[in-house]
Amino acid sequence: MVQVKVELGCDSYTIYVGSGSLLLLNELKTSMRLSSTALLITDETVGALYGEQVVQMLEQAGFQVQIKTIVPGEESKSLSAAEEIYTKAIAMRLDRLSPIVALGGGVVGDLAGFVAATYMRGVPFIQIPTSLLAQVDSSVGGKVAVNHPLGKNMIGAFYQPKMVLIDPAMLDSLPERELATGLAELIKHGLIRDSRLFAELEQDYAAVWQKDKALFTRLISRSCRIKADVVQQDEKETDVRMILNFGHTIGHAVEKATNFAYSHGEAVAIGMYGAALISRDVGLCSQQTVEQVCGILQKYRLPLQVRGCTAGQLAAYLLRDKKAINGKINWVLLTGIGSVVVRNDIPEQIVLSAIAQIILEP
Ligand SMILES: O=C(O)C(=O)C[C@@H](O)[C@H](O)[C@H](O)COP(=O)(O)O
Numbered sequence: 455m456v457q458v459k460v461e462l463g464c465d466s467y468t469i470y471v472g473s474g475s476l477l478l479l480n481e482l483k484t485s486m487r488l489s490s491t492a493l494l495i496t497d498e499t500v501g502a503l504y505g506e507q508v509v510q511m512l513e514q515a516g517f518q519v520q521i522k523t524i525v526p527g528e529e530s531k532s533l534s535a536a537e538e539i540y541t542k543a544i545a546m547r548l549d550r551l552s553p554i555v556a557l558g559g560g561v562v563g564d565l566a567g568f569v570a571a572t573y574m575r576g577v578p579f580i581q582i583p584t585s586l587l588a589q590v591d592s593s594v595g596g597k598v599a600v601n602h603p604l605g606k607n608m609i610g611a612f613y614q615p616k617m618v619l620i621d622p623a624m625l626d627s628l629p630e631r632e633l634a635t636g637l638a639e640l641i642k643h644g645l646i647r648d649s650r651l652f653a654e655l656e657q658d659y660a661a662v663w664q665k666d667k668a669l670f671t672r673l674i675s676r677s678c679r680i681k682a683d684v685v686q687q688d689e690k691e692t693d694v695r696m697i698l699n700f701g702h703t704i705g706h707a708v709e710k711a712t713n714f715a716y717s718h719g720e721a722v723a724i725g726m727y728g729a730a731l732i733s734r735d736v737g738l739c740s741q742q743t744v745e746q747v748c749g750i751l752q753k754y755r756l757p758l759q760v761r762g763c764t765a766g767q768l769a770a771y772l773l774r775d776k777k778a779i780n781g782k783i784n785w786v787l788l789t790g791i792g793s794v795v796v797r798n799d800i801p802e803q804i805v806l807s808a809i810a811q812i813i814l815e816p
């Protein structure tokens with residue numbers, strides 16, 4: 455099992471990656487001096503696959519467990535879904551030392567984390583991510599949030615988990631499209647910080663599609679290490695953490711403008727292509743780098759262009775980007791494979807030209 459430590463003072467925690475990582479639940483109660491009631495939050499799909507196993511493990515560890523099962527999908531990342539969970543937590547007398555355990559993908563983790571951060575001003579939070587996207591990205595770093603009708607992740611907090619338990623075997627049940635969505639964030643980590651990871655992803659795609667466990671243990675822990683390094687330097691995203699937003703400025707606009715017809719990773723893939731075009735057009739990277747970005751996204755069956763919205767709609771959502779300060783968007787742009795810069799001085803014409811290239815006619 456690989457351990458990745460996230461050093462954040464008294465909010466430090468360890469990410470465990472490998473088969474058998476869930477067995478660490480056994481030590482949870484004693485190692486963290488928790489109360490004996492635990493709330494497990496999962497969705498219908500993941501709950502049916504792994505819910506019973508995780509409940510049993512928590513019970514063996516000495517917890518009385520209740521489960522809240524949500525409907526899978528982005529719509530569940532809402533204030534009303536959070537309110538239902540608060541109601542359940544109050545009814546079951548969850549106290550300030552009772553853990554909330556998230557078992558699922560990014561939606562479950564973000565919603566459960568948001569509730570953990572706010573219920574009684576914060577209760578212990580454990581992440582058991584089951585999708586590749588959650589394993590390589592969203593379960594690490596403490597961003598928790600729900601959506602607002604006017605924008606994604608608009609209401610949230612930075613709230614670190616106490617522990618992240620990742621078993622790559624859980625990817626066996628993951629559909630191909632979901633695997634690709636997680637690969638988009640892995641590719642992002644290669645593009646922003648690690649040209650070797652990028653090269654490995656370029657080479658090993660056959661083993662990736664076969665869900666090779668040893669390869670995934672390596673890729674996931676490498677990805678968590680990259681994210682942990684960035685988050686350790688800038689937990690609250692005032693500076694270097696912005697680079698994790700590569701592809702997300704356009705990506706979030708694509709998700710909203712198409713009413714989530716594209717998965718998060720698909721939207722981020724389109725956003726990374728758009729950002730690569732902007733990077734080239736302002737002279738930060740070469741055409742060859744743009745082609746490498748296109749090449750890897752296509753290899754992993756990720757889209758480069760969006761259908762189902764207009765350039766005007768995309769531009770309107772871009773202006774609501776929550777990384778914009780005084781109306782200026784902070785663009786994360788490529789200077790080559792493995793390195794990025796943040797720029798807020800990109801001419802509108804260059805942005806509009808990139809948008810025109812990523813829109814497909816209906
Ligand atoms: O952890 C971060 O920081 C990220 O930006 C990672 C992103 O991949 C992730 O999608 C995150 O939830 C986006 O956050 P947001 O602040 O852009 O809503």
Ligand SMILES: [Zn+2]
Pocket residue numbers: 591639702718722
């Ligand atoms: Zn993301």
